Amino acid sequence: MKARTLWRHFRESLKSLGRNGWMTFASASAVTVTLLLVGVFVLIMMNLNKVADDLENDVEIKVFVSLVADENQIVELENDIGNMPGVDTVDFSTKEDELTSLVMDFGDELSLFEQSNPLFDVFYVKASEPQQTEVVASEIIQLENIEDVKYGEGKIEKLFNVLNTGRNVGLVLILALLFTAMFLISNTIRITIVARRREIEIMKLVGATNWFVRIPFILEGMWLGILGSIVPIALVATLYYNVTNFAEPRLSGEMIQLLEFSPFIYQVSALILVMGVFIGIWGSFMSIRKFLRV
């Protein structure tokens, strides 16, 4: 397409936005509400995913060594576990170490147990892939001189179930909103088309191509989408800026971290913009198809 033609289409589409001021406002607002919810949803979901990842990485297998095992057997056990496929690290902690950390966590009353330590010697095993934790654990328990094996059994699964349900509910909600926004945009475009029916008729009579007739309306839809995405981008960015500022000092040194403001917020902004443009273009396509059939 020639640059001159494109310029003409740009002018026409912008003029039309101004002419249907209130409809422009209404459809852009619908897009704004939709995209705002999409933005907040994406912020929450992505961060929950990150948290789940962090927690997953934190999963250790705690291997209790049988009391009957002697020192040599313990060394052998450590080698056996260390050589298993899918095992990343193995740390040994004697029952004295265990008690010390218990005392540190729960207080001096527990130091009574120093006379007769009821704890076990323990291996802390980390799988190289969090998903393999379960497999590794089931292999370890088959070794000799193992009293018991414990890991985040079920907790992680529960967390993922919650995450998945939340994600599905959110997606359905957002899809419904997307359709509403598209419907409103297609209505706006329809009004524009009706207002310019005579012009379109003449265009077609003198031999304008269908694309020539369509493009201004598609551009108009695109503007509506872009207009509608400005406020959500600004709000979501401000919101997340404050959230990260609030959370960062409080979470420092913790296993769980939020996603960094940059580049995450730029990705989210780009997503919001792209969705706005998509909603706009798709909305106008829907009404053009009905009206401009050759």
Place this chain on the structure above:
Amino acid sequence: MIEMKKVYKKYPNGIVALNGLDVEIKQGEFVYIVGPSGAGKSTFIKMMYREERPTSGQMVVDGINLATLKNKKVPLLRRSIGVVFQDFKLLPRLNVYENVAFALEVIEQKPAAIREQVENVLDLVGLKHKARMFPTELSGGEQQRVSIARSIVNTPKVVIADEPTGNLDPETAWDIMHLFEQINAKGTTILMATHNREIVNTMRHRVIAIEGGLIVRDVAGGDYGYEG
């Protein structure tokens, strides 16, 4: 220029508008299409610029086979055909110059070429001095001149006019007819559907009478043939 063979048109509501119509019109001819209302005149005219497509039959306009023409190619056909209507179909928010230039802008002509062609054609229809006026400020005859200017600005080989004098007083109608003759004299084929007996009987040209979807009379230099 225009060739129709056994053209048959049946609308979805069951009405047969053209019932196996044959006709040949040569380049440079001036043809009146006459006949009672509902006889198929409008369908005949609309088929020329592919507003309607034949249900069956052969039809060629300016070397383009309309029976097989794809929708995508319709714009190309329309660029070689000028169309004039009873109700002018001008855009009220554009002035005279812009209304005529519009036809060239939407087919993506160069601005310099557009300026030259529009000025020439406005000169031809005698409205150069009113180029900056808007349609509502013009008389009916002047508006029809603008619409004729728009139809010929792209120098089409054929101009199709559907009752171009229908909304005009007799005197103005004659002015418009003289304009059509002038255009015809330059070699442009003119195809005009009309109910104006006086014009057909005075300004003699080929007359094709359509009734019941068929040509019932085709006479060079014929008369209108219907009562007032």
